[in-house]
Amino acid sequence: MLKKFYKVFIAPYTLYVLYLMFLGMGRYQFEDNIVRLEPVFSTIRFIEGTISWKDIVVLILGNVIMFIPFGFLGWAFPRLIELKSLVFTFMSAITIAEGLQYFTRMGVFEVDDIILNTFGVYIGWRICKWIERKLSV
Known part of the structure; x- marks a missing residue:
């Protein structure tokens, strides 16, 4: 039952997340393409430059x-049961989405x-x- 619900839930949820990534939360098209390749430090700089804890929580959490x-x-794609294949596939997809944010200037490649x-x-x-161990799903 749980897996069936997930299979129905994940497609609209994915569309919702894509909406947030490209159009939601007051997004606008940047004048320039922005890329932030320096891991961790760009987030630390954002936190240092942000007064609002709400913004920090929204960004990180x-x-x-x-x-x-x-x-x-x-549960929806059995080939993604193993962590290695899931992470590889997800990182490929999220990198493409971040790249689209960069090329459309509707976000920042970070x-x-x-x-x-990830x-x-x-x-x-x-x-x-x-859940699988506890509920034998």
């Missing part, structure tokens, strides 16, 4: 929490986003494995 459901992709999003997928995968 949002980039992790929003991607936890993708850790369950093995290595930190890829890292945080960490969210890893947490989701761990939760998925825990």
Whole structure:
């Protein structure tokens, strides 16, 4: 039952996440293409330059929490049951999405986003494995 629900849930959820990445949360098209390749330090600089804790929480926790459901992709796509294949596939997809943000100028290509999003997928995968063990799903 849980896996069936997930299979129905994940497609609209993916569209919602893509909407947020490209159009949501007051996004606008930047004048220049922006890329931030320096891991961790660009997020630290953002935190130092941000007064609002809400913005910090939305940026960091949002980039992790929003991607936890993708850790369950093995339920919809059995080839993604193993962590290695899931992470490789997800990192490829999120890198393409970040690249599209760069080329459309509807966001910033950020290595930190890829890292945080992938960490969210890893947490989701761990939760998925825990659920499978506890509930024999």
